Amino acid sequence: MKSIVPIKGKVKFVITLDSGVWIFDDRKIDLTTFFEEGSVLKDELEEYTKAVSKHWSREIQEGATYPPTLKTEKKYEKERILTGTFAMPFSPFLKNAEPLQSASHIMVETDTGEYRFEIDQADELLLGFSSNGKPLKEDGPIHILFKDGSNKDEPIKRVKAFRLE
Template sequence: MESIVLISGKVKYSITLDPSVWIFDDRKQELHSFFHDEKEEKDSLEEYTKEVSKHWDREIIEGAIVPPTLKTEKKFIKEELITGTFCIPFEPFLKNAEVLEEASHLIIISDEGEVKLPLEIAEQMVLGFSIDGKPLREDGPVHCYYGDGSNFNNPIRNVKEFRVE
């Protein structure tokens, strides 16, 4: 089974996606919480400022040494990575490919056939790439979930290519 997925068609740059490295990507999200938690708009500058100030406060209060709590946090994060079910938004990949203005649809090519979606719906999709900490080897490398979660129990599997038309 091929572990890469292509974005091709009416794009300025054809892109090869490798889902096996997304586990290290900061954009990944827990799949179940993506669809079941309330969505809130995040301001990246505000989020960054909060993280930096939290780190600064920790260093002021605890000093620059690594306190035992940090070791526990690292263990929890590692445990989450090896047992979690993750997805990643599809929109940044479309932006990097630079979809041409005349394009209107995305065709998802899989072993089961082709699914044609308007680009507006495709931009809201998320790509599942890990279930219970393991890559999708049997029916992957990615599963496509619509942004509204309407196909949560039956995602598009065995995806081979995304073609923009």
């Protein structure tokens, strides 16, 4: 169970993170473009509205048939997943664990030591889980990257757990 990483300590709910299923999550971030595009995360509601609008416009213009472009879009998405480098934002998982009022720090436990972050920095952390379409088995299961890209060449590796203090 080396791929399971718990969030424990001063939380209402101890939860476990399984990076093996994140490839199917819509919240994943493509790291090949994320740092070049100014590190802007998209608003989920805005993205959903745009996607629905695009689909609606397509149906109005072309009818409710499936044009050949949909097949190529699906093929491109599959290829992108099989060859991409991805990460997940950390803050939604932390919110689900519901930190206690007394929690002020996040301790990241790794094979080589511990890293300490203020709880307010959770929005700045990304959890890398895939490199070139492959899970991070050698030095994973996850890597911690900062949204500003300051450690993208040397992320925090071999993460075993998150502990709130």
